Amino acid sequence: EAGVAQSPRYKIIEKRQSVAFWCNPISGHATLYWYQQILGQGPKLLIQFQNNGVVDDSQLPKDRFSAERLKGVDSTLKIQPAKLEDSAVYLCASSLDRPNYYEQYFGPGTRLTVT
Amino acid sequence: KQEVTQIPAALSVPEGENLVLNCSFTDSAIYNLQWFRQDPGKGLTSLLLIQSSQREQTSGRLNASLDKSSGRSTLYIAASQPGDSATYLCAVLIQGAQKLVFGQGTRLTINP
Numbered sequence: 001e002a003g004v005a006q007s008p009r010y011k012i013i014e015k016r017q018s019v020a021f022w023c024n025p026i027s028g029h030a031t032l033y034w035y036q037q038i039l040g041q042g043p044k045l046l047i048q049f050q051n052n053g054v055v056d057d058s059q060l061p062k063d064r065f066s067a068e069r070l071k072g073v074d075s076t077l078k079i080q081p082a083k084l085e086d087s088a089v090y091l092c093a094s095s096l097d098r099p100n101y102y103e104q105y106f107g108p109g110t111r112l113t114v115t
Numbered sequence: 116k117q118e119v120t121q122i123p124a125a126l127s128v129p130e131g132e133n134l135v136l137n138c139s140f141t142d143s144a145i146y147n148l149q150w151f152r153q154d155p156g157k158g159l160t161s162l163l164l165i166q167s168s169q170r171e172q173t174s175g176r177l178n179a180s181l182d183k184s185s186g187r188s189t190l191y192i193a194a195s196q197p198g199d200s201a202t203y204l205c206a207v208l209i210q211g212a213q214k215l216v217f218g219q220g221t222r223l224t225i226n227p
Contacts (some may be wrong), residue, residue, distance in 0.1 A: 043159070044217070045215065091158060111156065
């Protein structure tokens with residue numbers, strides 16, 4: 001089965017510009033996650049979708065970050081305007097809704113550099 | 116609030132040695148614990164997943180244990196090889212939230 005796809009793989013922008021990342025989860029996976037991983041740290045959950053709905057966005061900086069998941073499949077994460085501290089790897093993951101299991105599968109990530 | 120800690124932050128050992136990576140967590144209300152591998156510039160590769168009802172899982176030269184009551188997990192790597200060099204992350208899945216909380220990782224270097 002195909003894995004989680006993300007694009008672009010790399011992006012360099014200047015501060016105050018906007019950027020968007022795209023994620024296509026594994027077919028049939030109802031739950032989709034976006035994580036931010038700053039260099040030297042573990043990933044931090046930004047937002048979690050179940051089908052079209054948001055389950056958890058408590059750590060999403062909503063003044064500049066937004067995310068959507070149309071039709072319960074693909075998702076986009078947008079940053080506008082970007083700050084230097086947004087430089088990180090943005091990881092997308094997906095999982096089935098199997099009770100008490102919930103293994104997450106990760107995409108290759110998008111490395112964002114803000115200059 | 117669940118916190119996950121990994122010790123050591125970095126480890127360098129000669130090829131062929133057996134080694135142990137440690138992970139501790141503060142709240143035992145978890146569904147499972149996963150160990151991941153991350154190569155530079157790459158995403159996460161799942162190595163082992165231990166359900167909360169299990170004590171250990173094995174895959175090849177890797178063995179992971181879970182002691183939920185004490186909030187600890189270890190990843191044992193036997194007969195280490197240079198190809199094992201990577202960052203190893205542990206993460207716990209919080210009950211009710213389906214939310215993974217990660218440690219900061221252990222950067223492992225195996226010297227030929």
